[in-house]
Amino acid sequence: MRATVLILPGWQGRGHAHWQMRWARLHGYTVVEQNDWLKPLRGDWMARLEETVIDTPGPVVLAAHSLGCILVAAWASVSRHTARVRGALLAAPADTDAATLKDRLPGWSPIPRQALPFRSLVVGSQNDPYGPPQLAQALAQDWGARWVSPVEAGGIHADSSLGDWPQGHALLQTLHKD
Structure with a gap:
């Protein structure tokens, strides 16, 4: 059975031009909608993801940003x-x-560092204003994920001029394989 892709936007959600929203439109992926994009509460967001995973038939693949x-x-x-x-x-x-x-997103620190119980890829950027590449690489190691670093992709968002981000989509496709 083909896995359902769940799109997990970051803080403030994502606009129409963001690669996640483009993927949702192009490929029919499901965007996990949160109650409050501007003042996110970790427990609320976790509960929403839990509900979505439980309610989705079959396996899922997560496509998360920020x-x-x-x-x-x-x-x-x-x-x-x-x-x-x-x-x-x-x-x-x-x-x-x-x-x-930390001050703008209370409750989201500390970042959980234990190994993820599923296959994962962390994609970082050399010039990300919200997460330095050293952190992304350390998180990949802690999470047991494969580290992938594009060249100068900013925050890997709509302003990064990635369009449909075909390289990212190709990475996502590798996660569908058993």
Whole structure:
């Protein structure tokens, strides 16, 4: 059975031009909608992801961006439903431990560092304003994920001029394989 792709946007959600929204439109992927994109509560976001995974028939693949990556790690540390996840693409994890984000995103620190119980890829950027490449690479190691670093892709968001981000989609496809 082909896995359902769940799109997990980051803080403030994502606009129409973001690669995640493009993927949702182009490929019919499911966007996990949160109640509050501007003042995200970790517990609320985790509960929403848990409900979505439980309610989705068959296996799932997660495509997370920024705060969505931290959500995946937090959720995986407590969920009893992680076996439903075939894999996760984690693009540009946000540094919620940094003072600049810690104050704006209370409750999202510390970043969970235990190994993820499913296959995962962390994609970082050399010039990400919300998460330095050293952090993304360290998280990949801690999470037991494969590290992939594009060249100068900013925050790997709509302003990064990635369009449909075909390279990212090709990485996502590798997670569908058993």
